[in-house]
Each structure stands twice: as structure tokens, then as C-alpha cells.
Amino acid sequence: MSSTTSSPAFSIAPTLLPPPRTLPPTSAVYAALLRADLTTQWRNRRASLMVILLPAIILVSWKGLIERVGGPFVLANCITIGLNAIGLMGYSNSIARDREKEIFQRLRVAPAPNWTIMASRLTVQLIMIAILTIVIFVVGYQYDHISLNISGYVAGFLMAIVGGAVYLALGQMIVGRLKNPETVNATSRLVYIAFIMIGMFGELGMLGDFIDKAVKYSPYGTVKSIVSGALTPGAWTAQTTIALLVTLGYTAVFAFLGIRWFKWSNK
């Protein structure tokens, strides 16, 4: 739509006719899309597994750190790394690939509202976030013996979803700004690695005070902070509330730009 100039569009007043009987309900359209997207995700399960595997490996390998930095800190770090991978590597790359193959254009010429196409994709990613969080909780409990109270698990789960939205929005911004799927792939990897490396080492104080502060207010730091704060609800501070507000701000800005820049076709 954005490839053409705007008004004055359509000079002749429309003659509205009664709706055809064949127009399906939006819920049925959404269900059909979701079924197909979940099937596609399942067929690409090896890639999905990799997204979950890396934070699980980090969780296992950081067992020795738990006494020093605490279980919630380690869990929050691993969840944040996984959320990064889902939003940046999984979501943005799948959107870039399907756009390149004109799959979206084929869907858009069917009587499916545009928002249902994206809502279905986002639902799949939310399911991935839920699976990731549960896997981290289970591995943390089974292998690292990290035990939280039920409110910690619930709040942590909810904050993982809030945090996941930042990276999905960031992925949307990357795929909105860049057209070529290979460029999207390279950029999302670069951003992912930058977040992980600078975020992890910076927060441990290995890169100096300035980087430590910068990381705290980066999408990595704020998400890690709210997930960590939620896992131990008693330790939620004003600083964590600020991190939550910054997280929501990042999400709003990235999503706004991502939606504004996004084009359904590469042509």
C-alpha cells in the first residue's frame, strides 16, 4: 500500500452491497492461519530447539555461579537470552523469508484481515516464549535446584511475556527497515550477539562502570531486571518499576517504527 502516493484515492462513491454469504468469521480465519503457522513452526522444530537449547546450556553451565549471584539472577539471564533469540532470530527471519517468497501477498488476497496474519505469527512466538520460560524453570529446578515460590514463577512467566514483546518489536523493526532476508539475518544475529555479549559481561562488571550503566537501561538490562525482580516478588524495587516502564517504552517505540516501516512485499 505504501508504494503509491496517497489521496485522492477513488473518485467514485462506492455502492455498498449486502455482504456475500461466503465471508468467513474472523475467528475461523484466525484459527486457519494459526493452525498453519503452528504446523510450520513444528516442521522447523530443529531451529526452534536451538533457540531453547542455548539458554538451557548456559543455565547448566552457570551452576557454579548460583551461590554467588543467586538463582533468580541466573534464571532471568537465561530467559532474557532465549527471549532475544526468539524475537531477533526466530521471528524476524521467518517474517523476512515469507515476505521474500510472497507468502504474505498470497494470504492478503484472501478475505483475511491483515491484522489476523500478523496476530497468528505473534501468537506462535508467544507460545515459544511460554515454552522457553517453562523449560528454563524446569531445568533450573531439576539440575540447578533453583526453587521459587509459586508467585515468583507466575510473575516471572508474565514478565517473560512482557520482556519477549520488546524483542519481537525489535525484530519487527529490523524486518520493517530491511528488505533482504540475508541482511535481516545478518543484522539480527549481530544485534543478538551484541546484546548477549555486552549484556552478560557488562552486567557482571567486566566491562567497566559506563558499560554497566548502559547495559542496565538497554533492552537486555531492563528485561533481565524485570524478569529477575518478578522471580522474587519481595525484592521488586522502584528501580525494577523504572525498568518495567523503560521496557514498555522500548516496546512501544520499536513496535511503532516496525509497523510504520513494514512492507508486505519486497517488490
Next chain:
Amino acid sequence: MNTLSNTPVLRVEGLNVNYGAFHAVRDVSFEVQPGEIFGLLGPNGAGKTSTLSAVEGLIRPFTGAIHVAGYDIRHQPLYARACMGVQLQATSFQPELTLVEILRLYGGLYGVNLTDSQLNTILRDIKLEDHAGKRYGQLSGGQQQRVSLVIATIHDPRLVLMDEPTTGLDPQSRRQLWERIETMRDKGHGILLTTHSMEEAEAVCDRIAIIDHGQIITIDSPQAIIDDNRNRPEVIRASRKGKITLEDVFIGLTGADVRA
């Protein structure tokens, strides 16, 4: 579908499409009637795909009106799309999904609940019953084209849009595709297609519009277009076999230079 049974399945009026400063489609108007195969012919970059994209609602025209089976594509886009079936230039389905899954997906999008027996009938009809569980990405080009066509008509639309449907097909598949298109016409579907094959357009299309530099330069039945232009010097110059064909008229009217 609607109360106006004698409505053209497609009416395009004064269509203009701009890409920034580039005027891709200029004041294009035409109609497609039920039971008609209408060909949109033109050199590369002439404005065929832009016209088709505007009809599909994929791009927003600068000015003009488009009605599909009476429904305004801008004000009632979902209703208009429910009345049209589309075969895009690219074979654009999820490669990980099987044939049956793709049929079920598009059945769901068009509000068509397909039973197992209906699915089998469809697959048998396109001679792919043995490939039901095969992923779309594993099918040959001709098989993908057949799937694409069957999905374009899965909801029995009044208008079928086809963008260069025979590109990349072997002669057998091409012949079979034209037979299917003619069958659709016989059933009363209106068909709007673009093609680079003048021979096929001459043989199959009921009416043709030749478009160049975004404008329709002639619109009529293939034979009438040939008859009206056979004495033009540029058409005679383009003729190589003595007998004037649609291709000669096309080259005569649009020029012999290869377009980028």
C-alpha cells in the same frame, strides 16, 4: 452473491497507479463479464501487474474505482476478495505445509469447510491424489501451478485473476492449464489474465487489452484487433510469415525494442 446478477464480475474505471513520481498505470478502464476470458497483454513494465495488484487490493491506486462482482475493493475489500480467486506470478505457499494442509488453510480463509472426501476429489481432479502428504516445496513447478489454480477456485469465485499462469510450464502442463481455464469460463467464471504468449492469448481469450506505458492502446476480441490493425505499416513490418498474427499486431503497436 449479490443482487445484481448482470453486474460485470470486474469493473475498472479511470485507474491511475503511481510509484512516487513514476506513473505506472494511466487512466485504465475495462470490464470483465461473467463467462469471459479477458487477457491483459503488454511488454515488461507496461503496467499489467500493477493493474492486477490494484484489482487484488495489494496496492492503493492514486485515482479510479474498482468493483469486483459489484463490491468496491477499497470500501468492501474483504467482500470483494471473497468474490475473487487469485493465482499470483510467484508460487507463494508455505513450503513446509503439505498439499492437504494448504487446501485446508485456504479453505478456512475462504469459509469453505472441506471434508476428507472433498479433499480427495480435488486432489484426484488435479492428479495429485498420491501427493496429498507431500510438502508444497517438494512439488514440481507444474504440480505447484495446479495447486495454485485449484486454490484460486476453491471457493467458486466469480472472478479469477491469473498473472502469467503458464510461465515455466512444459507444453503438456500448459495445454492442461488452458483446458482448465476454458472449463472455468464455461462454468461462468470471469477470468482476467496476463500472459506473454500471444499465440495462447489469440486462441483462448475472448477479449484482449494491449497495455503499454501504463495506458490501454487497444481493447477488443483478438480477431477484431488483428483486423483493425492489419494494414498499419508498423504491423506489416513486424509480420514475418505473411499472415498477420496477434503477435505481429502487438509488436507493431508496442514496438520491437526489448524492454528492461
